[in-house]
Amino acid sequence: MSGDQAFRKTAVAGLTDATGVYALCDLDGQPIYVGQSTDGIRSRVRRHLTSARSDVIANRQIDVWEVAFVRAWKVTGTDAITAMERRVFAHFDAILPLMNGAGLSDMFDPPAPPDPDQTVQVIPEAERLLRLAPDRRLTRQIAQYDRLVDYILTVKNAPHLRKSLDAHFSRLVRYHQMFLT
Numbered sequence: 397m398s399g400d401q402a403f404r405k406t407a408v409a410g411l412t413d414a415t416g417v418y419a420l421c422d423l424d425g426q427p428i429y430v431g432q433s434t435d436g437i438r439s440r441v442r443r444h445l446t447s448a449r450s451d452v453i454a455n456r457q458i459d460v461w462e463v464a465f466v467r468a469w470k471v472t473g474t475d476a477i478t479a480m481e482r483r484v485f486a487h488f489d490a491i492l493p494l495m496n497g498a499g500l501s502d503m504f505d506p507p508a509p510p511d512p513d514q515t516v517q518v519i520p521e522a523e524r525l526l527r528l529a530p531d532r533r534l535t536r537q538i539a540q541y542d543r544l545v546d547y548i549l550t551v552k553n554a555p556h557l558r559k560s561l562d563a564h565f566s567r568l569v570r571y572h573q574m575f576l577t
Contacts, residue, residue, distance in 0.1 A: 400523055407518045408445060411438040414470040417480045419488065419512075420444060420458065421465035423527050427488040428563075429458050429495045432481040437468045445518065456547045457560045458495045459540040462533075464524045467512035484509045493563035496556075530575040537568045 413436035419427035420441070433440035445460055469484065471477045486506035488494060517524070527533065541564045548557050 400519060403520045404445060404518050407516050408438060408442050408466075411441055411466060411516050412436075412468050412470060412514055413438040414468075414472075416471040416477060416513075417469045417484050419467040419484060420463045421467060422462045423464045423524055423533070425465050426492055427467070427484075427494060428462065430481060430485040430488060431496075432477045434474065434477060437470075441466050455552070455557060455560075456540070456544040457557070459536060461527070461536055462540075464517060464519050464527075466516050466518055468514040468516075469509065470513045480509070483507065493559075493566050495560050495563050530571060530577075534568075534571040534575045537564065537571045540564060541568055 415434050416437055417430065417432050418437045418441055420429040420431075422428050429444075431440065431444075444458075445463065447460070451457075469480055471480045483506055485494065485496065487509055489496075490506065519527075541561070544557065544561050544564060548554075548561065
């Protein structure tokens with residue numbers, strides 16, 4: 397196991413395993429995916445980051461390379477978890493489109509969610525700083541965009557995947573601008 401993998405494994409082990417809502421955040425700390433877990437946040441995030449039984453990874457909706465932080469909100473009760481997920485999703489999707497694909501909220505001008513109960517960095521800081529380089533980020537985003545287009549064309553052409561593709565395109569344009577400056 398590499399040092400980065402060991403760091404990630406240790407960091408994820410420090411996440412709460414309470415039920416609730418989580419946000420997978422990019423190298424800038426910006427959420428890229430919001431989800432909920434009724435069987436424990438740590439367990440669900442681990443499945444995402446290792447691609448084990450994670451549709452969002454299998455469908456090419458997110459690139460795990462870009463995930464540097466995880467935010468967690470402890471919430472109990474199915475209705476309360478769903479309401480918090482919709483609130484967190486609506487707030488962050490309005491700032492920069494999320495990779496979820498399917499919209500989780502029809503909230504107009506959603507209230508900011510409370511501060512997360514926990515924020516965990518899942519890659520070493522030195523590696524995060526290296527990955528922030530515009531040339532590395534743009535190259536990864538181009539490849540991820542290509543993978544998702546290929547998946548849509550050859551496996552599944554669904555509206556939620558097209559929405560995710562649009563979110564990737566927004567990031568591609570952003571990284572392109574960073575690369576040019």
